Amino acid sequence: MKLPIVAYGDPVLKKVCVDIDETYPDLQELIKNMFDTMYHASGVGLAAPQVGLPIRLFIVDTKGDEDEEAYVKVFINAQILEETGEPWAFNEGCLSIPEVREDVMRKPNILISYYDENWVKHEEKVSGFSARVIQHEYDHIEGKLFTDKLSLLRRQLLKSKLDNISKGNVRTDYKMRFPKQSKKR
DSSP: OOOOEEOTTOGGGGSOOBOOOTTSTTHHHHHHHHHHHHHHTTOSEEEGGGGTOOBSEEEEEOOOOSSSOOOEEEEEEEEEEEEESOOEEEEEEETTEEEEEEEEEEOSEEEEEEEOTTOOEEEEEEEHHHHHHHHHHHHHHTTOOGGGGSOHHHHHHHHHHHHHHHTTOSOOSSOEEOTTOOTTO
16 A cells, blocks of 8 residues: 655654564554555665654665665664765755755765664664665655755755645655645645
């Protein structure tokens, strides 16, 4: 089932998310629905806050490119332990902030600890594009958006566009929930 994606401005996107355990209700169904939602929206990652849930869960599928193999994973209660390397800029977007893309600086290598969907604990080094996607999704469970990493000037220049997104004045090919949308539509 495809879930509505929460748009910029919803308070859930700014919450530091809470850990979950094996008893979290319908977790496997939620994970499946998140993958369905992400694929339908042509995303490479999706975090639980983006579907309205303030829990430490995110998924990635980088689909692979000419330099890397496809990287498909579920991350539960993740903690980034280390970020290393020379920061590099990459033009990022976000399913919760459609039609906005900006260059964001991130380090190319991470060490991350997490549980997978079968509650197996992992500690893994990840590099390149997959590391960037993980950092972006990890920011979501920490209550941060990629726009928070932009300069104050850049955020000011994007303010009206971001306000329009929160009001629902944006077109997407996927279902969204807008925090400031007028009920008269």
